[in-house]
Amino acid sequence: MPRQQRSNPIHLTTPDGIALRTIRPEPLRKFLCCAILAGLLGLAGTASVMAAPPPLPALVEPASQEHHVGKVIFVELVTPDIDAAKRFYADLFGWSFRDFQARGSKYAGAYLDGHLVAGLFHKAVPAGEHRQPAWLTFLAVRDVDAAKKIALQHGAKVLLEPRTLPDRGREAVFADPQGAVFAVLASSSGDPSDALAAPGEWIWSSLITRDPDSDAAFYQTLFDYEVFDLTADEASQHLMLAADDFARASANTLPANRPGAHPHWLNYIRVDDAVKMTAKVVALGGRVLVEPRVDRHGGQVAVVADPLGAPFGLLEWTDADSKEVGK
Numbered sequence: 435m436p437r438q439q440r441s442n443p444i445h446l447t448t449p450d451g452i453a454l455r456t457i458r459p460e461p462l463r464k465f466l467c468c469a470i471l472a473g474l475l476g477l478a479g480t481a482s483v484m485a486a487p488p489p490l491p492a493l494v495e496p497a498s499q500e501h502h503v504g505k506v507i508f509v510e511l512v513t514p515d516i517d518a519a520k521r522f523y524a525d526l527f528g529w530s531f532r533d534f535q536a537r538g539s540k541y542a543g544a545y546l547d548g549h550l551v552a553g554l555f556h557k558a559v560p561a562g563e564h565r566q567p568a569w570l571t572f573l574a575v576r577d578v579d580a581a582k583k584i585a586l587q588h589g590a591k592v593l594l595e596p597r598t599l600p601d602r603g604r605e606a607v608f609a610d611p612q613g614a615v616f617a618v619l620a621s622s623s624g625d626p627s628d629a630l631a632a633p634g635e636w637i638w639s640s641l642i643t644r645d646p647d648s649d650a651a652f653y654q655t656l657f658d659y660e661v662f663d664l665t666a667d668e669a670s671q672h673l674m675l676a677a678d679d680f681a682r683a684s685a686n687t688l689p690a691n692r693p694g695a696h697p698h699w700l701n702y703i704r705v706d707d708a709v710k711m712t713a714k715v716v717a718l719g720g721r722v723l724v725e726p727r728v729d730r731h732g733g734q735v736a737v738v739a740d741p742l743g744a745p746f747g748l749l750e751w752t753d754a755d756s757k758e759v760g761k
Contacts, residue, residue, distance in 0.1 A: 489534055490602040491543040491550055498624035501576060504657030504677035506639040507625045508572040509552050509701050510617075513742055516540050516556035519567075522718050522740050523552075526711070527634040527703065546634050567744035570607070571639055571699040572617045573657065574625050578604040581618045581656060585610075588652050611652055612643050614697040628680060637704035637749055639683045643697040646671040646685040653685070661685075700737070702747035708734035711748050715740075 493508055494500075513519045520542060523529045529551065534541040540556035552569075559565050575581045578596045586592065589611035596606040603622035609615050631637040643649040650661045650673045659675040659682070666672070673685040688695050705711045708726040715738045716722060723745060724737035733750030740746070 490541065490553065490599055491532065491534070492601045492623040493550065493603070493619075493621045494623040494626060495549070497622075498627070500624045500627055501621075502574050502625045502628065502678055503576060504653075504659055504675070504682050505574045505625060505628075505680075506571055506636070506683060506701070507574045507619060507621060509636055510570045510572070511552065511554045511567065511744055512557050512570060513554060513567040513740075513744060514557060514559045514565075515742055516542060516554050518741060519554055519744075520544075522720065523554075525718050526714060526720075529634070546632070551635050567740070567742045568615075568698075569701050569744055569746055570615065570617055571701055572605070572619045575618045575620050575657070578606050578618055578620050582606055582608075584656055588655055590652070610643075610649060610697070612645060612649055612697040614641060614643060614649070614699055616699055628678070631704045631751075633704050633706050635704055636701055637751055638702040638747070640700050640702070640747075641683060641685045641697070642688055642695075642700055643685060644688050646673050646687055649697070650675060650685040653683075657682075700745065700747055702735070702749040704751050705748045706750065708736045708748045708750050712736045712738060715748075 511519060520529075520531050523544060524531070527546065529544040529546055531542040531544055531554070534543065542554040543550050544552040544554060582592060582596055585608050591609045592606065593609055593615065594605075594607035594617075596604055598604045601622065603620045605617055605619045607615065607617045641649060641653070650659075653659055653675060654661050657675075657677060659677055662674040662676065664672045664674055670687045670689075671685070672687075674681050675683045675685060688697065712722055712726050719741035721739050722736065723739055724735075726734045726736040726748075729735045733752065735750070736748045737745060738748060
């Protein structure tokens with residue numbers, strides 16, 4: 435499917451939400467900032483982390499029949515100190531946790547207002563090694579084994595072979611052709627519905643990569659995305675990846691002033707006030723990677739890291755904002 439050039443207005447809905455507002459492509463280019471982060475955990479490290487997890491909570495309770503191929507449906511934190519991570523995110527977003535343990539592994543489900551919003555997985559770092567904690571992005575598929583075949587045919591690497599987990603579904607972990615780590619999941623309980631994310635929930639995901647054109651083509655092949663070029667200048671591309679008439683993610687250029695940065699996925703949490711939440715991150719022991727700034731869509735955006743170094747974004751979003759792609 436060729437990339438579509440849009441000069442007509444594009445309607446953006448919340449990652450899960452309701453179309454209400456129109457923004458033209460030119461001011462939309464910086465809808466999300468291009469983060470200046472170092473890479474994820476080492477690829478081999480990710481595979482070993484995910485090799486023997488405990489029983490996991492179902493993604494959707496009660497189960498549904500909804501499926502949204504190409505949507506980011508879950509994120510999991512891989513961290514060397516799960517207890518410290520739980521304290522930080524509980525204080526920052528009000529998350530509560532339910533612990534799971536099997537075969538010596540530690541895993542916690544993070545909940546907001548009673549529903550699952552994330553997972554935390556404990557992975558000790560061997561002495562003398564440095565691995566940056568990271569959030570792993572899960573994208574929805576219907577057939578994990580078919581996704582593996584397509585991914586391999588188009589230059590990806592398998593970091594974790596497809597496997598089925600009770601109550602969760604079937605999953606696999608890949609590195610895309612440029613090295614960005616991501617996971618696919620065929621959820622046995624259905625996918626989260628396309629509803630507006632509340633503050634404290636994940637609202638957007640951005641692929642930061644050296645070559646957005648070729649990487650977007652890879653994900654387009656894997657998830658049958660429509661790809662819209664919203665780039666306003668040649669220095670930094672902004673491509674929107676859409677499915678089911680909703681913008682699902684973006685592909686952005688790695689900043690030229692960060693030659694050592696690795697391609698990666700960056701996930702954003704909705705907040706009411708990015709400035710206040712950034713200050714709270716610092717007060718809780720985290721740090722700021724990209725200072726809050728007003729984005730072209732009107733809200734503020736920032737990139738931060740938790741006390742152990744795992745990066746994530748903070749994004750303001752009003753109930754009137756929309757991410758539905760107008761035809």
